[in-house]
Amino acid sequence: MKDIILKAENISKQYRLGEVGTGTLKHDLNRWWYKIRGKENPYLKIGDVNDRSKKGDSDYVWALQDINFEVERGEVLGIIGKNGAGKSTLLKILSKVTAPTTGSIKSRGRIASLLEVGTGFNGEMTGRENIFLNGAILGMTKKEITSKLDEIIEFSGCERYIDTPVKRYSSGMTVRLAFAVAAFLEPEILVVDEVLAVGDAEFQKKAIGKMQDISRGEGRTVLFVSHNMAAVKSLCTRGIVLEHGTVKLISNIENAVSYYLSGDSEVINQKEFGVGYEISEFKLEKISINCLGKSSDEPLLEDSVIELKTVLTLKDTHLRDYHVTYHLYNEMGEVLFSFSNVYEKEKLKYGINELICIFPSSFFQSGQYFISFFFVKDRREAIFIENDILSFTIIDGRRDLGVYMGREPGYIKPKFNWILKNT
Structure with missing residues (x-):
């Protein structure tokens, strides 16, 4: 049987454009009146598709609509799509930073998320204090956090500044420390948005290696969003392609990346x-x-x-x-x-x-x-x-079932002339 650690059922998220909050007092009263009568929110029946490039007719927009998928324990799931496709909104819902308008998230275990630079950090507190704060939020004891403290500091590369308030950190230093905290405090599910792009090349390589270790070696689950398709392909086993707030494809990572990169071009000959x-x-x-x-x-x-x-x-x-x-x-x-x-x-x-x-x-x-x-x-x-x-x-139409099905390295496969001389 599948060991499902995270399940999204009919997830949708609606936002009102142009205003903070849910709209006017009239809208709130309408929602209340429908609710006490046991009826569905009337504003769920309206709203435009989440296409940022086109002017819509409604004040409401569906950032996500009817998202369904399951994630197994130890799986690395890549979530890919264009800007505005709904990736970050989905991760915020999965991380329980915001609630879905409809649908539900079922998860087993602790979820650590790295969504935006500085998320979950108190700028007035030092790096060391923020490590303990984040560990406490995850439900860890002080003893558990202390046992991981040296590893976190060493991995982040911020040892010299660990007792300095985080507000004085650069964005790259903040991301380094935040990722180290999220990765080493042993959550069952690690959620990582595109913030790794803020780090330098050396740290990105370390971070991807660490995510591979915690998924393959430690059996923990990773949800990863990135526009770096090379990183996605090297790290993820399966992919979800989002477009205008809806799921266009759930498949192995090769198919998902190919579908995403094909864009609007016609995949025909x-x-x-x-x-x-x-x-x-x-x-x-x-x-x-x-x-x-x-x-x-x-x-x-x-x-x-x-x-x-x-x-x-x-x-x-x-x-x-x-x-x-x-x-x-x-x-x-x-x-x-x-x-x-x-x-x-x-x-x-x-x-x-x-x-x-x-x-x-x-x-x-x-x-x-x-x-x-x-x-x-x-x-x-x-x-x-x-x-x-x-x-x-x-x-490759020559390989029969049962023989080596891997793909040779590189993108061209030339045939050279070989000369064999026996002496």
Whole structure:
């Protein structure tokens, strides 16, 4: 049986925009009147979706809506999504900093949270005093806290300032001490928001290592929010993708990160273009990618020769030098390399052009990739740019069930010529 340590059931959170509190006295009286009659809060039936980029019609907004998930003991759960997706609100509810509008949280054990710089710290108290204060809030005895004190101070790297009021700490020092307190006072559930980004690279590496230790070695549960997808993938086993306050995907961390990074780009192997992809010099018609001799509807296999086709109409009748450049990105958003037809003998001509780039078999490692498109004039001026214009996924179709199913390191998988000489 699953050892469920945390369960969220139908969690929703509604906020009123533009005012502090729940609204007018009339609204409060309405809520009271509905409550004494045993009826549902009438303001739960209204409210806009949590999309910060659009103007809504209601004074109410759903920061979260109908969130359901379970977390097992020892699991590291990544919560990812764009700014404003509801990640921090969810963590505040899970940490019991704020209450949900509807739904309930069921947890077993102590929850320690690191949500914002300075959260839970009293600025007038010293670092040492704040350690004891936070331990007491978690329900620990003075003896238990004292036994962990030296480890906390050493890990934080703030020993020289431990008897100085926290209000004199930098934001980085505050985060260091706060994380050390949260991690070493042995909560059953550790909740960490994006505040680790405030720390330097050395501390971020230490913090991620510590979270791995407490989850894998000590069997404690971690909920982790970050925009650093490399950190999320290295630390988490499962991911939840939030979008506009709703759950879009709950899956293993590879799928969750790939889904999040794909954004609004189409995860298909072809795309036709209309209005918005035309300027005075050219019009982009179509981009597609397929295995040699196959259609773009079929999977892209590692061991196949792969074609990337670009169809465009060149409208400039002058003999200018135009070319196409692509940038290839991996699923972490890191650029792998660029490639272009700039050095080819055949140049783009007036009218419709079909440009084909051929990748050799076993060039790509399995995984998801994104390409950005550049149309360049006279080898120096990109006159049209479209980022993440197409995404595609390479799969390994050769491995049978029961053999090694891991993924080789790296993002390309070239075949080199090998020479064996026996003497």
